[in-house]
Amino acid sequence: MNKALLVFTTELVRQLKSWKVLVVVALMLALLISITASYSVSVQQTSFNQVQPMAVAINDTGFLGVRAYVVDGVGNPVSVHLTVEKDEMQQTPPYQSTPIASFDLYTGSDGFGYVRTNLSYSELNPPSNGSFPSYEIMIVQRSGSSSSSSSLGGGFHFPENVSVETASVVSPSNSSIPGIVVWGMNQDGTPLSAQVYVGGVYRGDLSNGTFKGFYDVDSAEVEISYGSEANVSVGMVYRSQNYYSLPPADVLMMSVSQGFLSFFVPIAAIIAGYDALAREKVTGAIELVISRPVSKGKVYWGKTGGALAAMGVYFLAVSVIFYLFARYIGISLTLGDLALTFAGTLFLLFIFIFFESITGFFGRSTTAPILWGVLLWVFFSIVFGILTSLPLLLTGGAVNSAYGLAFENLISLCNPVRVATLIMGLSFFNSSSSFTSSTYGLTPTMVVASAVVWVVAVTALFVLVIKKKE
Amino acid sequence: MTYGVLTIEGLSKEFGATKKVPALKSVNLEVNKGEIVGFVGLNGAGKTTTIRIVAGVIRPTSGSVRVEGLDAFNNHEKAAELFSWVPENPIFDLGSNARNWLLYVSRFGSKEVSASQVDEALSKVGLGDKGRVKLKAYSLGMKRRLALAQAFLEEPQLLLMDEAMNGLDPEGMHFFRETVRDFRNKGGAVLLSSHVLTEISGVSDRVSFIHRGTTFETKTLDDLKQEFQSSYGASVTFEVQGLADADLLEIGRLSGEKVSYDGKALELKSADESVVSGVNRYLVSAGRTVTGIRRVDFNLEQLFLDKVREADRRMGA
Numbered sequence: 001m002n003k004a005l006l007v008f009t010t011e012l013v014r015q016l017k018s019w020k021v022l023v024v025v026a027l028m029l030a031l032l033i034s035i036t037a038s039y040s041v042s043v044q045q046t047s048f049n050q051v052q053p054m055a056v057a058i059n060d061t062g063f064l065g066v067r068a069y070v071v072d073g074v075g076n077p078v079s080v081h082l083t084v085e086k087d088e089m090q091q092t093p094p095y096q097s098t099p100i101a102s103f104d105l106y107t108g109s110d111g112f113g114y115v116r117t118n119l120s121y122s123e124l125n126p127p128s129n130g131s132f133p134s135y136e137i138m139i140v141q142r143s144g145s146s147s148s149s150s151s152l153g154g155g156f157h158f159p160e161n162v163s164v165e166t167a168s169v170v171s172p173s174n175s176s177i178p179g180i181v182v183w184g185m186n187q188d189g190t191p192l193s194a195q196v197y198v199g200g201v202y203r204g205d206l207s208n209g210t211f212k213g214f215y216d217v218d219s220a221e222v223e224i225s226y227g228s229e230a231n232v233s234v235g236m237v238y239r240s241q242n243y244y245s246l247p248p249a250d251v252l253m254m255s256v257s258q259g260f261l262s263f264f265v266p267i268a269a270i271i272a273g274y275d276a277l278a279r280e281k282v283t284g285a286i287e288l289v290i291s292r293p294v295s296k297g298k299v300y301w302g303k304t305g306g307a308l309a310a311m312g313v314y315f316l317a318v319s320v321i322f323y324l325f326a327r328y329i330g331i332s333l334t335l336g337d338l339a340l341t342f343a344g345t346l347f348l349l350f351i352f353i354f355f356e357s358i359t360g361f362f363g364r365s366t367t368a369p370i371l372w373g374v375l376l377w378v379f380f381s382i383v384f385g386i387l388t389s390l391p392l393l394l395t396g397g398a399v400n401s402a403y404g405l406a407f408e409n410l411i412s413l414c415n416p417v418r419v420a421t422l423i424m425g426l427s428f429f430n431s432s433s434s435f436t437s438s439t440y441g442l443t444p445t446m447v448v449a450s451a452v453v454w455v456v457a458v459t460a461l462f463v464l465v466i467k468k469k470e
Numbered sequence: 471m472t473y474g475v476l477t478i479e480g481l482s483k484e485f486g487a488t489k490k491v492p493a494l495k496s497v498n499l500e501v502n503k504g505e506i507v508g509f510v511g512l513n514g515a516g517k518t519t520t521i522r523i524v525a526g527v528i529r530p531t532s533g534s535v536r537v538e539g540l541d542a543f544n545n546h547e548k549a550a551e552l553f554s555w556v557p558e559n560p561i562f563d564l565g566s567n568a569r570n571w572l573l574y575v576s577r578f579g580s581k582e583v584s585a586s587q588v589d590e591a592l593s594k595v596g597l598g599d600k601g602r603v604k605l606k607a608y609s610l611g612m613k614r615r616l617a618l619a620q621a622f623l624e625e626p627q628l629l630l631m632d633e634a635m636n637g638l639d640p641e642g643m644h645f646f647r648e649t650v651r652d653f654r655n656k657g658g659a660v661l662l663s664s665h666v667l668t669e670i671s672g673v674s675d676r677v678s679f680i681h682r683g684t685t686f687e688t689k690t691l692d693d694l695k696q697e698f699q700s701s702y703g704a705s706v707t708f709e710v711q712g713l714a715d716a717d718l719l720e721i722g723r724l725s726g727e728k729v730s731y732d733g734k735a736l737e738l739k740s741a742d743e744s745v746v747s748g749v750n751r752y753l754v755s756a757g758r759t760v761t762g763i764r765r766v767d768f769n770l771e772q773l774f775l776d777k778v779r780e781a782d783r784r785m786g787a
Contacts, residue, residue: 288560288617
């Protein structure tokens with residue numbers, strides 16, 4: 001057998017048998033699943049308490065229609081029949097409601113249904129039998145500053161659309177504004193390209209003519225910047241006051257796993273990298289191996305690669321178990337999500353295992369490589385974010401600008417932990433589910449390119465250290 | 471060109487990236503089949519550096535090392551199949567046990583080694599019942615025995631032993647000595663570094679002297695003994711206590727030399743039989759109790775120290 005392959009497989013088997021690594025990975029998996037499960041359960045319980053009719057008062061005559069978004073306890077769209085009723089602003093009981101429209105929501109329609117109404121007051125009555133736990137009602141409201149009815153035209157799902165520069169929406173007294181939706185198209189019917197500001201803060205661009213974001217604010221002024229005349233609708237997402245902000249289930253699941261993995265995978269990588277090469281290098285035990293009929297380079301590469309492969313096997317198992325668990329509790333993650341989660345994890349493992357191996361060439365005590373690894377982990381997981389946001393925070397408004405966000409996101413490509421998170425979330429990149437301010441200025445190509453640069457740079461450093469220190 | 475099992479030519483090594491510190495200047499050495507070469511030098515002379523270079527652990531600055539004619543640097547994988555290294559301070563993965571460690575390291579060797587062969591190797595070095603004990607619980611002597619077991623796992627042609635007998639108890643020393651002799655007698659070649667010169671002179675066929683990174687002389691043990699005899703002659707030591715000055719005067723007269731006495735041992739530079747028997751007769755007649763008489767034909771330590779002094783003079787120290 002090729003000697004490099006021999007060292008590689010020997011280290012792979014050794015690491016797979018290592019109880020230390022096994023315990024760490026098992027703990028991570030248990031934590032990941034229990035956190036996700038408990039979060040999911042808590043959301044479910046909260047949501048079931050909210051099955052009640054929600055009344056939304058719209059005082060502005062520009063009220064154009066209603067869209068409803070209904071999800072189950074973990075964010076999956078559900079099929080349900082909803083009725084929108086007219087209420088005549090009765091001041092005294094018994095109150096009378098007149099059904100004015102109804103529509104069906106079904107899973108295939110992403111949970112969205114819509115109805116047009118011109119009423120100033122509306123009540124939406126979901127069935128109160130507890131068959132679905134939570135809902136969002138989206139009121140599409142015309143801008144107060146562009147109230148001229150003559151400007152109404154065709155638009156997204158609605159016959160009336162407004163050409164606006166600024167759409168001001170104010171929370172009704174009994175609700176909050178957790179989010180907004182913007183649709184826009186040019187006069188020729190093509191999707192509008194525009195930047196969206198909410199409350200003066202840049203939130204992102206229209207993607208394929210659509211923007212959706214959730215913000216826990218009481219009122220918002222939505223400013224749409226665009227170059228030419230266009231038709232724009234601004235929708236507000238109303239929720240009952242005790243509503244939990246709940247992204248779609250797959251986004252929720254992925255964001256939990258991304259955050260968890262990107263934070264904790266480096267720890268497992270540091271342990272594996274230390275066990276593979278750094279410890280033997282620092283103590284000198286590696287010398288008895290090197291004196292065997294195998295070249296130093298093959299020993300260094302084989303051991304580091306073997307550790308990476310072993311951790312890859314472990315975390316592939318973690319990803320698969322997590323994927324099966326998600327399906328078990330009713331969240332339909334895709335195989336693509338699984339692949340991207342694993343790819344991001346593998347990238348993170350590569351960076352930290354190779355870095356840990358490099359520290360073995362500089363360490364003078366057995367604890368030094370571990371300390372270096374932990375230092376790097378703390379730096380990229382915590383300190384880096386603080387440092388890079390400082391200039392933006394100090395310059396005030398810059399952080400709210402497109403330029404500020406682009407700068408912050410671009411500089412985050414210098415952080416391998418952040419790059420790993422971006423890789424894991426590539427399937428949600430710039431999608432309607434994504435809260436685009438966190439990825440503004442980035443493209444999937446840039447993320448992949450930065451990952452490649454990181455891998456090449458760490459590999460080059462490893463080669464350089466081997467050459468210089470030996 | 472023919473090479474010995476180990477041939478070292480013009481080997482030099484400098485440490486340090488900016489400030490170069492020479493550890494080896496010029497090492498030349500040859501170890502042949504069925505031969506034990508003692509490698510003798512003061513601490514820091516360059517013995518360990520030389521052996522670590524041969525083992526492939528560090529690279530030399532210049533020079534060549536050949537094992538059975540194979541370039542040990544550029545063809546380490548082939549050359550290393552022919553030798554085993556017993557380092558001065560064997561360091562193992564302390565989290566492992568002896569058995570697992572040997573199985574692990576043997577995977578990188580040229581031959582497949584089974585668990586039963588590992589057990590056998592451990593038994594041979596007296597660690598048969600300690601195979602599953604964690605290495606962190608091993609004493610220095612046990613570690614040296616384990617290193618020896620590792621060295622013999624794959625039947626090497628050349629054994630590199632770096633101060634391998636330091637710190638061993640008498641039983642351990644005896645075991646190592648016999649093991650090395652046995653290996654030599656079966657045709658193996660041994661480079662044995664030590665500053666315990668009695669050990670070197672006890673087992674070596676040839677001795678190579680190194681001082682300040684330079685090997686300055688290599689001779690057979692017979693040649694060294696001859697040199698010692700011609701330079702110093704043989705000496706005789708009487709183990710006797712309570713000699714008075716008058717005794718020493720009389721013994722000086724009988725031997726014709728100025729004798730040295732430290733209260734326990736009386737040393738005569740002359741080993742002439744008539745002088746020795748004359749002095750013995752005097753001591754008995756004077757009522758002194760002689761508990762032993764030793765004849766010293768060769769003292770490598772004395773010879774080595776003189777050679778080092780001479781080398782220092784030549785090198786201008």
